[in-house]
Amino acid sequence: MTDIIISGNTKLADIVMQDPRALVLLPRFGIELGLGDRTVRQVCEDKNINTDFFMLMVNVFLNHKYFPDRRLKNVDIDMLLSYLENSHRYYLEEKIPYLENLIEEFKNKVEHPATIQLEKFFRQYIVEVREHLAYEDETAFPYVAALSQQIKKDSSHLADIDYHIGVFEERHDNIEEKLTDLKSLLVKYFPPSNDRYIRIRILRELMEFEDDLINHARIEDKVLIPIVEQLEKKIS
Numbered sequence: 173m174t175d176i177i178i179s180g181n182t183k184l185a186d187i188v189m190q191d192p193r194a195l196v197l198l199p200r201f202g203i204e205l206g207l208g209d210r211t212v213r214q215v216c217e218d219k220n221i222n223t224d225f226f227m228l229m230v231n232v233f234l235n236h237k238y239f240p241d242r243r244l245k246n247v248d249i250d251m252l253l254s255y256l257e258n259s260h261r262y263y264l265e266e267k268i269p270y271l272e273n274l275i276e277e278f279k280n281k282v283e284h285p286a287t288i289q290l291e292k293f294f295r296q297y298i299v300e301v302r303e304h305l306a307y308e309d310e311t312a313f314p315y316v317a318a319l320s321q322q323i324k325k326d327s328s329h330l331a332d333i334d335y336h337i338g339v340f341e342e343r344h345d346n347i348e349e350k351l352t353d354l355k356s357l358l359v360k361y362f363p364p365s366n367d368r369y370i371r372i373r374i375l376r377e378l379m380e381f382e383d384d385l386i387n388h389a390r391i392e393d394k395v396l397i398p399i400v401e402q403l404e405k406k407i408s
Contacts, residue, residue: 177238177289178212178227178230178231178234179212179227180211180212180227181211181212181213182211182212182216182338183207183209183211183212184207184210184211184212185207185208185209185210186222187212187230187234188205188207191234193233193234193383193384193387194233194234194378195250196368196380197229197233197308198383199228199258199262199399200228200258200259200262201219201221201255201258201331202256203215203221203267204299206343210384211268212226212227212230216253220344222248222251223247225247225252225255225341226249226266226284228247228395229245229391229395231254232387232390232394232395233387233388233390234387234389236264236387236390239394247395249317249320249399249400249401249403250320252395252396252399253313253316253317255391256308256313256388256392256396257309257313257392258303259388260308260309261307263301263307263381263384263385267377267381267384268298268301268302270377271294271298271353271374271377271378271381272294272298273290274370274373274377275290275291275294275374276373278290278367278370278371278374279291279364280369281367281370282362282363283297284363286357286361286362289355290357290358293357294354295352297347297351297353297354299349300350301347304347312337312340314401315337315343316337316396316403317408319403319404320403322405322407323406330363334390336401336404337397337404340397340400341397347385351378351381351382353380354377355378355379358371358374358375358378364382
């Protein structure tokens with residue numbers, strides 16, 4: 173599915189069936205399953221979602237070769253920020269708590285010294301993830317929202333603010349890379365035992381989380397940063 177460019181005539185159910193990664197995108201747009209044979213355009217119209225924006229997000233998320241270039245000038249920055257904030261909310265309120273429960277369950281079932289190291293790595297990683305998301309939510313995104321508002325008001329008021337999207341880009345580290353230690357522990361260093369099913373569940377969830385974060389970061393790199401750079405030029 174990663175080499176296919178999704179159009180408004182593509183059936184949304186077909187996208188999900190061919191590439192399950194799309195499942196995590198739907199709630200971020202308020203779309204639930206029970207899609208029937210409706211196309212992307214039909215679902216977006218039913219939900220009052222901008223079809224072009226939805227297709228842009230899905231194509232960038234699922235296709236690492238896709239670059240939106242000319243589409244960027246038509247992206248609504250407020251809509252993009254809402255999407256990114258919804259993604260953060262999903263990580264903080266759903267994905268991370270679920271992973272925490274799995275790790276706790278694994279720790280309680282497996283008697284092995286490495287469980288302490290596993291929990292330690294996981295806790296350290298989650299702290300970094302929360303700090304990363306908090307920086308974006310509390311510093312970078314409000315700056316972009318304020319910049320957007322000033323552009324709409326035809327004002328150069330933000331020109332003197334000691335912040336720019338380059339700062340965000342420099343700090344935009346790959347937080348998903350540190351999941352390698354967690355996966356290595358589970359794959360290489362725990363001996364065979366009756367924990368294999370929960371171990372597989374944790375590994376699959378960690379891999380899914382890693383993939384989601386990579387795709388999320390690509391949206392910020394390929395869509396958010398170029399758009400904000402264009403906006404900053406207008407007030408420079």
